[in-house]
Amino acid sequence: MKKLFLLFSLVMLSACTSSIHMSQVAIEEKRINEFENGQLINIEKSQKNILGFVYDTNYVDKAYESLLKQCPQGTSMINVEYLTNHGFMSWTDKIRIKALCK
């Protein structure tokens, strides 16, 4: 029974954890009044990393390109979040961008 409890606890505790490294909010002050007309977009790009063996950070560039494509007139407000989802001997790095297009 004790061992079963221990095993259950272990499974529960090893459920994938995460870590948000940074979350930054920036605004374009001149266009602040256009908030209500804007369109909120969500972009998420990720990269699987096994024991640190990755050789580029192109997923970040892809997120940025996607932002430029979706907001051709620019953004009036933007939130960039960089986080990691932990896993067994590996992890996934993620970039999340939320933006209000002009």
Next chain:
Amino acid sequence: MLIKMKSMFGLSLLLIGGCSQLHHVQVSNIDQSRGKLTPFTVQVNELGFDAAQTVQIGADVAKSASTSEDLEFIAFILAISNFGPKTGNPVYNDNYAEQILVEVVKACPSRKITGLTSIREATNIGPVSGEVVRINGYCIN
């Protein structure tokens, strides 16, 4: 004697941890030319928990050698199951800062915002912590 020392070490670790940690700070432009500024703060937080560290402390203070060995093994399993870079303690919900943008907009009804400072910080009590994303800013009146 050794176990007592380990207990003391574990306890001191808990006490040492009871503090604020600053991980990241970014200050942006502040426009004081368009009117009086009213400060606002938007904060989201989530419980952070380092399971591997907790079990390791358990292993250090365990009375019997076999229990200590078992706990050390569990700590190792937990550590390799949650591999990867960490800022503060790991959390079990990666969406806790999802609403931050909307909250910032809500915090300033005039919707004229300046001087946003983005802060990633934590308050630790041993292996448990409050992982915080805080945005300070000013509404232009």
Next chain:
Amino acid sequence: MLNKTILFSLLALSLSGCVGLNTVSMTQVPAERENKITTSSSSWNFIGINFSNQFVDVAIDKLKEQCPSGKIEGVYTKHQTTGYLLVFKREVIVSAYCNEV
């Protein structure tokens, strides 16, 4: 003699702090860069025990005071920690340009 040497070495070691950069960030740099303003704020702690991150807000208040009616642009922020053996200094150094509109 040996004791004195060890003591002196320890003293020298504790006084010469090793600095580590935590984060650095900057905003758009303006064309007008005549009026540069700088400020910093720090917080000391013993073996990493801190109870507040209030020193960040102090730096921002000090920055605002230097440009009471203008626009603070091109904000360059450094967050660093200097270690002196068991004592640590957390510091935020901010420099920017104050442009009157």
